[in-house]
Amino acid sequence: MLDKAQNIPTNACDHCVFASTTTESKGSFSDSRKEMIIRSNDFLFKEGQLAMGIFCVEAGTLITLKQAESKATVLNVIKPGHILGTNAITSATYQYSVKGLTDAKVCFIPKPLVIKLMNEHLPFKLAIMKALCQEIEATQQKSLSLIYKSSKQRIATLLLEVASTIRSQSREKAAIYFVPEEFAGLAGIAAKSLMKILHEFEQKQWVQCQKNQLMVLNANALGKLL
Amino acid sequence: MSHNPKNPSCQTCGMRHKGVFSNLDRDNLTEISSQKSCNLYRKGDVIFHEGNYPLGLFSIYSGKVKVFKTSETGKDHILRLAGAGEPLGYRSLVSGEKYEVSAAVLEDTRVCFIPKALFLNTLQGSSNLTGRVMEFLTKDLKLAESKIADLAQKTVKERVAETILMLKQFYGMENDDKTINVSLSREDLANLVGTATETLIRSLSEFKKNEIIDLKGKKIIILNAKILEKIANIFD
Numbered sequence: 001m002l003d004k005a006q007n008i009p010t011n012a013c014d015h016c017v018f019a020s021t022t023t024e025s026k027g028s029f030s031d032s033r034k035e036m037i038i039r040s041n042d043f044l045f046k047e048g049q050l051a052m053g054i055f056c057v058e059a060g061t062l063i064t065l066k067q068a069e070s071k072a073t074v075l076n077v078i079k080p081g082h083i084l085g086t087n088a089i090t091s092a093t094y095q096y097s098v099k100g101l102t103d104a105k106v107c108f109i110p111k112p113l114v115i116k117l118m119n120e121h122l123p124f125k126l127a128i129m130k131a132l133c134q135e136i137e138a139t140q141q142k143s144l145s146l147i148y149k150s151s152k153q154r155i156a157t158l159l160l161e162v163a164s165t166i167r168s169q170s171r172e173k174a175a176i177y178f179v180p181e182e183f184a185g186l187a188g189i190a191a192k193s194l195m196k197i198l199h200e201f202e203q204k205q206w207v208q209c210q211k212n213q214l215m216v217l218n219a220n221a222l223g224k225l226l
Numbered sequence: 227m228s229h230n231p232k233n234p235s236c237q238t239c240g241m242r243h244k245g246v247f248s249n250l251d252r253d254n255l256t257e258i259s260s261q262k263s264c265n266l267y268r269k270g271d272v273i274f275h276e277g278n279y280p281l282g283l284f285s286i287y288s289g290k291v292k293v294f295k296t297s298e299t300g301k302d303h304i305l306r307l308a309g310a311g312e313p314l315g316y317r318s319l320v321s322g323e324k325y326e327v328s329a330a331v332l333e334d335t336r337v338c339f340i341p342k343a344l345f346l347n348t349l350q351g352s353s354n355l356t357g358r359v360m361e362f363l364t365k366d367l368k369l370a371e372s373k374i375a376d377l378a379q380k381t382v383k384e385r386v387a388e389t390i391l392m393l394k395q396f397y398g399m400e401n402d403d404k405t406i407n408v409s410l411s412r413e414d415l416a417n418l419v420g421t422a423t424e425t426l427i428r429s430l431s432e433f434k435k436n437e438i439i440d441l442k443g444k445k446i447i448i449l450n451a452k453i454l455e456k457i458a459n460i461f462d
Contacts, residue, residue, distance in 0.1 A: 066375045073378040075371055090364045096371060125356050126320070126349075132363040133321035139370035140295070140305060140326070146377045147420040148297045188378040 044098040051088030053110040060104025074185040178214040244311025284314040289335025387458035409444035
């Protein structure tokens, strides 16, 4: 999967918010942006860390976490095309941690450049605002699903969500790198109940669990749960 | 004109410092002031519905509004309460999408309306306004994120205590300095906490039994704020 990600030509930025910047400024932009590879389970940045810039996800899936006391709550699943750390623009520190769920490729854009572009190009500023709006929307949606959906439904949603991002990149049925605690955090339930429900799914042959690999076999059946 | 209660002018609006137009330059402000309208909504009236396209920006002049989302099962969930000075529905306006939420009035409320075209034009011309909108967006995002953390990690009891404290901060106290100056129905309160009405009532009566709060009809009287804060587990 990662090999494929690495083959994306450098004009991948055409799809992201920076597409609205003019070609002239794109020059300075391509010079100062930096691509990085994040392995699954590696932190991209941590909550409270000094914000140096924003990240654009090019490939792979990441999760955002918020640390409270000893427990970490997963806020959201981040897919390609999303921007991370947008709050860096207005505040000095990041307000959540980001961790790779699968191997991922991100593009780092330093804060001074973002601010400069924002002041020079209004369309860019509007695009950033739009991205923020979508982020808020997704976050609110997630808090609603925590209230209204059963844990089974939440797990099914999560599995489908992660599976779809992987499949769209590599066609065949790909295994999800699986850490029980993480997934439990994502679905907002205890790790024990997660295992119970996954076991149930496995008996119905909807998913397949092997050590830390998870495969979705019957996406339709999972979709019907929702 | 500044004292016209029906359409208060923006230049002299005492609530402006809380809203998105707080540091707008005078020319833009005059234009907005001349084009906007101000309406009175009665308790229970809906200002806008989820799923509609926004026609403009709403800004609360006085009163209280609940912003809520309706789930597929038809249950409402209150995302936030908004008071005087706060803008409503600006996110949909900026992103150009449909309203994701509905807004309804909790008490008689005056809401100013700024047409979409005017708002977007001003947005494109004024970096003051974009900066301010950006501030609002990041603040909203922070709130939404901490809400998830709360829902996932806190018990209903903790959340109820937190909500009561939030109401205290948001609405303020009545003259006796104990009663929260708000009358929300139990259902609204449950929707705000994100739990079933029955569970909420159970928590409330437990608090009452322990003499942390007292209940008089819809009014909540805080007897022991310290214990409430302890239960709510607020660190920040």
